[in-house]
Every structure is written in structure tokens, then in C-alpha cells.
Amino acid sequence: MMSMNSKQPHFAMHPSLPEHKYTTLHSSSEAIRRACLQAPQLQSNIFASLDETLLARAEALAAVDIAVSQGKTHPFKPDATYHTMNSVPCSSNTTVHDGSGGGGGGGGGGLISTSAHPHPHSHMHGLSHLSHQAAMNMNSPLTHHGLLPGHHGGGQGGPGLNNNGLSSINDSDTDPRELEAFAERFKQRRIKLGVTQADVGNALVNLKIPGVGSLSQSTICRFESLTLSHNNMIALKPILQAWLEEAEGAQREKLNKPDIYSGGEKKRKRTSIAAPEKRSLEAYFAVQPRPSSEKIAAIAEKLDLKKNVVRVWFCNQRQKQKRLKFSACH
């Protein structure tokens, strides 16, 4: 009985997407590169004054990348993972500077909404505001929701501390290793319960935890695969743990007493950036992860992509890289 169909319409604003060729090709070499290449700052200035030249060069670089990536396979996955892979030596310096590093500081998250998709735009359901940018400021703003596990702000990891009695976080809760272990346990137990990721997300509402609504399959999946930010992982852990305990408890009950009961709008079109363009973007990104609006416009024009698409791509790329760096260092 939870009637909600968590799909609310919500049209993106692409009147007519470029409908590029759909290709799925990932050059995972970037992962490696990113993990090791952690001091792009040095080139910021250069990029600032470069223009066609560098762009062209970046593209040339991209071309090289193509050749390379076509010839071999890489051991790494293209996307960052939270896994503690100690193999990659993190340059002592450039480690995890939280977002504040670049230029845009802030960063809020979604809000903790109730699961009752109130508006036709039911976008953010779940908790969101959880960890926020807790890492940047040691005082996580979300704590005022009582949801976020508090903690110091050391380096990347720290959700602000909050002792509302709601959730006190211990060092172990923020320990990457522990989170990783929990995620693994969570997945196994979830599967044992025969529940899908989507089910979990929707079931969270039933926990009646203040501020906690539902979450999407995507988020549950990312939690299990550790592809969320560290703070996000920390914020979600207690919630998912609560669900797990609840679910297992319910199942036990069911086993004891057999019986009881067992049991529209328009869709947004996803833009797909073709492989060649993607490679170029990656090349640009390697040179300058935070291009100015003008640069973005220039790149967009060169690649025949919408400026906003390029901007968002860079944003997402930065998010990914951040995770990557973090996991690489932990």
C-alpha cells in the first residue's frame, strides 16, 4: 500500500536535444589519471589565458587518449568508488581539499522531505540535507535536522557533530573501512531478505524517522557500491541500518507466526554525450577542471553541445573526481 509512484514528471528543458550518436564507450584510463593527477591547480592560470590554442591542444590530447584507450583495457572502473584502495599513492599534498578549494564554496543538499511527493516536482524525497557539505565546514548545517551524524570536520570526513541525542556518531561510524564493511553487510542482508534496492528506498518512509523520506534505487545502489560521498555515506548509514534492523525484525516475526498477510507524466529525456565529445571534455577537464563560464561556452560551441550540458558535465565530473580522490586516499 504505499501508493506513491515515485515518478513525477518533470521535464527537463531540452526542447530538442542534439540527439548525438549514442555510444557507450568509456575510457577508464581517466580513472587512473585522475587518481594520480592531483595538482591541476598549477595550470589554472595557463588555462585562463589560453584559448583556442589550449583547447585545440586538449583535444589533441584527447585524440591521443582515444588511441590509447582503444588499444587496451584498464583495471579500473571509470567511475570512482569509495573503496579503500590503498594502491594509489596520494600525493601527500593535494589530497582531499573539500569543495572549498576551488571557488564555489557552498553546497547544500536536498532537503529532507517526507515521502509524500507533495509537488508535481517531487524531486528530492529522502533525506538529503544529510551531510551536506559538512566536510567543508565542520559544523554541519544539517545537523539541525538531527539526522546527520555529527563529528568533527577533519579533512574530508567530517560531518558536524550534533548531540541532540538523535544520533551520535563515533569515530567508527566515519571510518571509511567501517562504512565499507557496513555497505557490504547491508547488501548481503538486504538480498537475504529478498528486497530490492528500490524497495529499500521506498520503505525508508515507514521508519517514520523525522526528516527521513524515501530514497531512490539509485541512491541505495550507490550506497552499497560506495559511490556516494563520504559524508553522504555517513549520513545514510544510520538510516539504512535502522531499516535493516526493522526489516529483519519483521521477518522474524513473520516466521514465528505464519499467516497474516504476505504481502504520469512526460518523461525527461536523458542527454547522451557521444564518446568523441566526451573524450574532449575529459581532456579539457584534465587541463582545467573548473573552466570559466566563457570557457564553458567555448567548449560547448566547439563540441556542439549546449552550454548547460557542458557545465553540468563539469560539475558531475568534479563530484566524481572528488570521490575518487577520497577513496584513493583511504
Place this chain on the structure above:
DNA sequence: ATGCATGAGCG
């Protein structure tokens, strides 16, 4: 499982 996108909150 993951790519592209939205939107809150912040500077």
C-alpha cells in the same frame, strides 16, 4: 549500475 540533471543552500 551509471550518466546527465535538478534544486537547495551558500558565497
Place this chain on the structure above:
DNA sequence: GCTCATGCATA
């Protein structure tokens, strides 16, 4: 305009 948390759509 960015970061961050999160979602829809899709491979």
C-alpha cells in the same frame, strides 16, 4: 555559479 545530495532515464 558552485557544491552536494539525490533522482530519472537508460545502458
